[in-house]
Amino acid sequence: MSKINLTVNDQQYSLEAIPGETLSTLLRERLRLIGTKIGCEEAECGACTVLVDGEPMMSCVYPAERADGKTIVTIEGLAQRVHEEMKLHPLQEAFVEHGAVQCGFCIPGQIMTAYALLKRNPNPNSDDIRFALKDTLCRCAGYPSIENAILAAAQALRTGEPVKKPTHIPNSAHSHKTVGHSHLRPEAVEKVTGEAVYTDDLKFDGMLYAKVKRAMIPHGFLKRLNISKAKALQGVIAVLTAEDIPAEKNHGLVIFDWPVMVGLGERVRYVGDALAIVAAETQEIAETAISLIEAEFDLQPIIANPVQAREAGVPQIHENGNLLKHIKVRKGDMDKGFAEADVVLEHTFHTPTTDHAFMEPECSIGVPLPDGRMEIYVGSQIPYQDRTQVARVMGWPEERVRIVGQLMGGGFGGKEDVMGQIHVAMLANVTQRPVKLLFDRRDSLIVHPKRHATQIRVKVGAKKDGRIVAMETELYGDTGAYASLGEKVMTRATTHSAGPYDIEHVRADCYAMYTNNPPAGAFRGFGVTQSAFAVESMMDMLAEKLGIERVELRRMNALHVGSVTNTGQVLNESVGLTECIDKVDAEMRKHNPRPFDPIADEADLNIVRAWGLAAAYKNTGLGGGAPDISGADVELYADGTFQVRSSAAELGQGLVTVMRLIVAEEMSIPPEQVHVLVMDTDLTPNGGPTTASRQTFVTGNASRYAAKTLRDQISASMAEKFDVRPEQIRFENGTVHVNGHSLSYADVYKEMTALGQQPRVRYEYEAPKTKPLGEGGDMHFAFSFATQAAEVKVNKLTGEVRVLRVIAANDVGMAVNPLGLQGQVEGGVMMGLGNCLTEEFIVENGNVVTDHLARYRVPGIMLTPEITSIIVEHPISAGPYGAKGVGEVSSIPTTPAITNAIYNAVGVRIDKLPVDQEMIARELWEREGK
Amino acid sequence: MSGKSPPYSTTDSGVGIAKHPIEKCRRMKGHHMNLWQEYKRPTSVAEAVQALASAPGPALPIAGGTDLILDLRQGNHLPIHTLIDLTFIPEMSALEMRGDSLYIGAAVPVSRVARDPLVGAHAQALTEAANLIAGPQVRNTATLGGNVAHALPAADGTIALTALDAIAEVAGASGTRKMPFTSLFLGPGKSAIDKTKEIIVGFHIPVKTSEVSETSEVLRASSCFKRIMRPQGVALPILNCAVWLERSGEVVNDIHIAIGPGGPVPFRTTDAESALRGQPLTDAALTRALDALLAQAKFRDSARRASADYRRHIVVGLFKDVLETAWKRAEQD
Numbered sequence A: 001m002s003k004i005n006l007t008v009n010d011q012q013y014s015l016e017a018i019p020g021e022t023l024s025t026l027l028r029e030r031l032r033l034i035g036t037k038i039g040c041e042e043a044e045c046g047a048c049t050v051l052v053d054g055e056p057m058m059s060c061v062y063p064a065e066r067a068d069g070k071t072i073v074t075i076e077g078l079a080q081r082v083h084e085e086m087k088l089h090p091l092q093e094a095f096v097e098h099g100a101v102q103c104g105f106c107i108p109g110q111i112m113t114a115y116a117l118l119k120r121n122p123n124p125n126s127d128d129i130r131f132a133l134k135d136t137l138c139r140c141a142g143y144p145s146i147e148n149a150i151l152a153a154a155q156a157l158r159t160g161e162p163v164k165k166p167t168h169i170p171n172s173a174h175s176h177k178t179v180g181h182s183h184l185r186p187e188a189v190e191k192v193t194g195e196a197v198y199t200d201d202l203k204f205d206g207m208l209y210a211k212v213k214r215a216m217i218p219h220g221f222l223k224r225l226n227i228s229k230a231k232a233l234q235g236v237i238a239v240l241t242a243e244d245i246p247a248e249k250n251h252g253l254v255i256f257d258w259p260v261m262v263g264l265g266e267r268v269r270y271v272g273d274a275l276a277i278v279a280a281e282t283q284e285i286a287e288t289a290i291s292l293i294e295a296e297f298d299l300q301p302i303i304a305n306p307v308q309a310r311e312a313g314v315p316q317i318h319e320n321g322n323l324l325k326h327i328k329v330r331k332g333d334m335d336k337g338f339a340e341a342d343v344v345l346e347h348t349f350h351t352p353t354t355d356h357a358f359m360e361p362e363c364s365i366g367v368p369l370p371d372g373r374m375e376i377y378v379g380s381q382i383p384y385q386d387r388t389q390v391a392r393v394m395g396w397p398e399e400r401v402r403i404v405g406q407l408m409g410g411g412f413g414g415k416e417d418v419m420g421q422i423h424v425a426m427l428a429n430v431t432q433r434p435v436k437l438l439f440d441r442r443d444s445l446i447v448h449p450k451r452h453a454t455q456i457r458v459k460v461g462a463k464k465d466g467r468i469v470a471m472e473t474e475l476y477g478d479t480g481a482y483a484s485l486g487e488k489v490m491t492r493a494t495t496h497s498a499g500p501y502d503i504e505h506v507r508a509d510c511y512a513m514y515t516n517n518p519p520a521g522a523f524r525g526f527g528v529t530q531s532a533f534a535v536e537s538m539m540d541m542l543a544e545k546l547g548i549e550r551v552e553l554r555r556m557n558a559l560h561v562g563s564v565t566n567t568g569q570v571l572n573e574s575v576g577l578t579e580c581i582d583k584v585d586a587e588m589r590k591h592n593p594r595p596f597d598p599i600a601d602e603a604d605l606n607i608v609r610a611w612g613l614a615a616a617y618k619n620t621g622l623g624g625g626a627p628d629i630s631g632a633d634v635e636l637y638a639d640g641t642f643q644v645r646s647s648a649a650e651l652g653q654g655l656v657t658v659m660r661l662i663v664a665e666e667m668s669i670p671p672e673q674v675h676v677l678v679m680d681t682d683l684t685p686n687g688g689p690t691t692a693s694r695q696t697f698v699t700g701n702a703s704r705y706a707a708k709t710l711r712d713q714i715s716a717s718m719a720e721k722f723d724v725r726p727e728q729i730r731f732e733n734g735t736v737h738v739n740g741h742s743l744s745y746a747d748v749y750k751e752m753t754a755l756g757q758q759p760r761v762r763y764e765y766e767a768p769k770t771k772p773l774g775e776g777g778d779m780h781f782a783f784s785f786a787t788q789a790a791e792v793k794v795n796k797l798t799g800e801v802r803v804l805r806v807i808a809a810n811d812v813g814m815a816v817n818p819l820g821l822q823g824q825v826e827g828g829v830m831m832g833l834g835n836c837l838t839e840e841f842i843v844e845n846g847n848v849v850t851d852h853l854a855r856y857r858v859p860g861i862m863l864t865p866e867i868t869s870i871i872v873e874h875p876i877s878a879g880p881y882g883a884k885g886v887g888e889v890s891s892i893p894t895t896p897a898i899t900n901a902i903y904n905a906v907g908v909r910i911d912k913l914p915v916d917q918e919m920i921a922r923e924l925w926e927r928e929g930k
Numbered sequence B: 001m002s003g004k005s006p007p008y009s010t011t012d013s014g015v016g017i018a019k020h021p022i023e024k025c026r027r028m029k030g031h032h033m034n035l036w037q038e039y040k041r042p043t044s045v046a047e048a049v050q051a052l053a054s055a056p057g058p059a060l061p062i063a064g065g066t067d068l069i070l071d072l073r074q075g076n077h078l079p080i081h082t083l084i085d086l087t088f089i090p091e092m093s094a095l096e097m098r099g100d101s102l103y104i105g106a107a108v109p110v111s112r113v114a115r116d117p118l119v120g121a122h123a124q125a126l127t128e129a130a131n132l133i134a135g136p137q138v139r140n141t142a143t144l145g146g147n148v149a150h151a152l153p154a155a156d157g158t159i160a161l162t163a164l165d166a167i168a169e170v171a172g173a174s175g176t177r178k179m180p181f182t183s184l185f186l187g188p189g190k191s192a193i194d195k196t197k198e199i200i201v202g203f204h205i206p207v208k209t210s211e212v213s214e215t216s217e218v219l220r221a222s223s224c225f226k227r228i229m230r231p232q233g234v235a236l237p238i239l240n241c242a243v244w245l246e247r248s249g250e251v252v253n254d255i256h257i258a259i260g261p262g263g264p265v266p267f268r269t270t271d272a273e274s275a276l277r278g279q280p281l282t283d284a285a286l287t288r289a290l291d292a293l294l295a296q297a298k299f300r301d302s303a304r305r306a307s308a309d310y311r312r313h314i315v316v317g318l319f320k321d322v323l324e325t326a327w328k329r330a331e332q333d
């Protein structure tokens, strides 16, 4: 066997060649340089970028043996590179300072690619940066921040001056000492050095590797399953099937309808259904074992879409039929409404299934403990529910399971359902060894729940003057094989389907249907992405029909304080929609006073530009009568630092920073004095699911009230000690002032513990109560509002569409961390743009076509428009400092803003996503009578 | 937990994510069944051909691996025993003028092709195509040899080389031979080269330096490549076009037009070329050329990418654009 002699980060290695090894595997597994990330293993994402002899390469397709004689630099080699001591490279520093780091998973690849660029071109412009980063994907999509960071780093490297900080991000209008000002993420530094540990970066002694045998047929009964060959394979330690499930057979987030594994004689409902699981000494052996398992099915007719699923006489996928839920919204009297209308319009829209395509594929590790407990390391949006689900299947009390949440390389709703957690628990339990189950990109694409494909019919009635009097919608949602959060998602789609407008007569019916497609569940926007596309397209169609300016039409009908929503909720405060519309409108008109008129390009008359606009709203929190609770602990330590703890999840969205800032604010200390611990079911109280844009609100509040309560306890205790009234105690600049004495928090700790008091508080915050749909009253405790305008360029010959600019205004209540918010808005817009232009998860008759990343395109930096973010702040009294959610609403209006702009440019109405350039071209050439 | 760390310490982030010691240098656990068993790094063409012939199991050359490794990993390829790495062979990594031709080794990375001034001067269509293939990281390993050997009818490098009328140098057990470019392809994904026995060593691109024609006009050659993408699905063009021409005043002295995909193999529209060759570039000549192109090309429907109708529609603008750009370049030069 030959040797590979190579230099990595200035260190020389001489290693045995291993057949089939890629450079990424050599670096990650043999040298344990885990900063090089694996997002796809198909040369699509760039996460694995390293420098080979100074040039950026994708190490996942680079044969290790080719690296013989070469010099490699990985992200770990950067920090030391510039100076003698361990100091960040200016690029790393700039990424941190500019908020370019979100989930962090793509960041090593971004930085290495940028590093190679700056070596070749020390003074790049925006085009050079985009050209260099073309195929280095960031799903959190802070591309503008990434670009700014690279520009700032280049300048620092050229001039030798410190990295310039961003200057374009204003503070909150309601800022306090700490909250409302831009702050850096506490975990940003480890994310830029490559030290950040994600689940797949962990290894345990004696760890086994797992793989799942999937049905790969959309519908049928399992007739025969032969695992004997797999069991006999050398190195295979366990092969388990449905017969080995200790207790409950199904899992699920709301309804337990999803089999952990499908047993003999049982029904397979989609291609991703698990039939058997294997644990083996190596990943290769596990994969070989899976290929040796034979399955036979009694194939059944396939239910391919939700409309078909509701037809009479079709096969029923679940015991209770194909209808998961018929969701109804009723307000006013439709006959009356449409009779009053001068104009009635009706149109049907379609949206496709889409995938979260978070850069980090799913990974779980089960670790059995000597005392019989089981630890599960996983990046999960709902650690406590994972615990429940694992315990149910294992037949254990919940406390026997500990979920140890890991950094997540993006979630966006796609890491709420259990993926490998139960499987690794079963395998680790049987083998009594740690077991890792890492999804490759194909597993990830095939298995986890998606965004619902929908069909949405909208019928609108309006008076001549533009007042909308009636809106009727009918939705079909494809929830796929299992319920997941389908009912909740489609409920949100339905209740928001009349748009953010004050309408007297509203009726909506939604059929959330089971099909034989991959399940659909939570995805940023939670159903509202789909219905906003339909209703906001309809708004523009209506404006045209009525001859009313489209911004004016929205303004006239916009929800405002005092409005009653479709579900009968009176909005008492915090409705910033009109301000969002006005600000976007004004900003847009700075570029063009007649933004909706097409302008032909002077150089090429076939290229036409125009603007489009759309508005949206989105609930914060679970709502619908579900108790919305989060717990947080705040504890003071001997060294005067604080820790705030909650099981709420950090997926890259910045919650950890928000919690830290809130506690710093309440205790009057610098944020660096607060540490945050999240996502551990043993160590942190239940923060509930990280979904529905709820965490800033609920866990933010829990952290705030916990801190406040601790402050009161400190006051009480110091009052007792110094014999003053508690009101006389002041908390300022990191110290506690008592009657002339100034105590540091370390002193306070000493005093309190001397009194036998533990400076620790647990607070369980419950958000204002909500009502279920259909009962009227408050279905949600808060709504965020947004408006976006997009300028597009359309080629009339080819139908190609480019988005040039997006202006986004979001009413977030109050901006707790404006820097973090910037990333959420940029990422939201880019995800909306992908939803509109590039993304389609294709399933043909139950079979997944888009089963690798090359076929499922997420937008890269080349497609990034100029994004202008306008923050609107209509505080909500129950929110922390007035804040409400923003994670989702920032993504919702983008799609209809773009499609409305396309219509304004060339007169083609897009009613099916993603935008098909061929369809645009065809409509134009047919119109010209060719 | 201590709160005294400076803002840029790399040891304590302040975020408590339970960490475990990552032990060093354990025996590797790859993520996939072995993609290959043996890996050879020959340093000469003869050695490489010999290695292909003597491998104990199925063997293939690997250049960038940007097609091959993905195919192996995704199971679209029969298992391979031996990979023969072509990137250590100096002859295959050369890029230089050789007599009247520009020689580009088949294992030269596409990024080098894109940046090379000789290519820019004599084969601008290739520069343009090379700059559009994938992203920078892939370009740093992907090669023209792989692009051509993969034999897709619309691969960007392939279409540029088609219009440039490159000659391929192919090595096999019986020595090397030169093959006209279009003879390298049998069908979509089917190369005329037997990759288990033969290797494309490099490409010779004929270079015409300015000369004076019979009509005492100066002859100038130029080329151009452009493509049309769709934003969904795989990153291959739905249509691309390369034109090489030699201009003599207002007359098209000679021209090569390549369109991808215009048929099962990289397509030269010889009828359109004839319609223009020796003609002044008038609107009428252009229309005749377009008619000839549309009559000769065999556009087809590709599911979820582009219909034949759409291709017929957009080829008009694309062809005109590419032709006009090349035409102008021949004037400015």
Ligand SMILES: Cc1cc2nc3c(=O)[nH]c(=O)nc-3n(C[C@H](O)[C@H](O)[C@H](O)COP(=O)(O)OP(=O)(O)OC[C@H]3O[C@@H](n4cnc5c(N)ncnc54)[C@H](O)[C@@H]3O)c2cc1C
Binding pocket: A042, A043, A044, A135, B060, B061, B062, B063, B064, B065, B066, B067, B068, B069, B086, B106, B107, B110, B132, B133, B134, B135, B138, B141, B142, B143, B144, B145, B146, B147, B148, B149, B150, B154, B155, B156, B157, B193, B195, B198, B199, B200, B201, B235, B236, B237
């Ligand atoms: C993300 C991504 C984007 C891409 N975008 C584009 C694009 O925009 N346009 C485009 O045209 N292509 C694109 N490709 C395809 C690919 O990169 C090119 O086809 C590339 O040029 C292949 O070269 P390679 O050296 O990597 O080939 P390899 O993968 O090494 O080889 C491909 C095949 O050719 C054989 N082979 C290689 N070299 C030789 C030789 N000298 N003689 C004989 N046989 C040989 C191999 O055995 C193998 O069968 C893309 C690929 C990826 C991963």
Ligand code: FES
Binding pocket: A037, A038, A039, A040, A041, A042, A043, A044, A045, A046, A047, A048, A049, A058, A059, A060, A061
């Ligand atoms: S490009 Fe290598 S992991 Fe995605």
Ligand code: FES
Binding pocket: A100, A101, A102, A103, A104, A105, A106, A107, A137, A138, A139, A140, A141, A359, A409, A410, A652
């Ligand atoms: S920060 Fe880029 S993928 Fe999350």
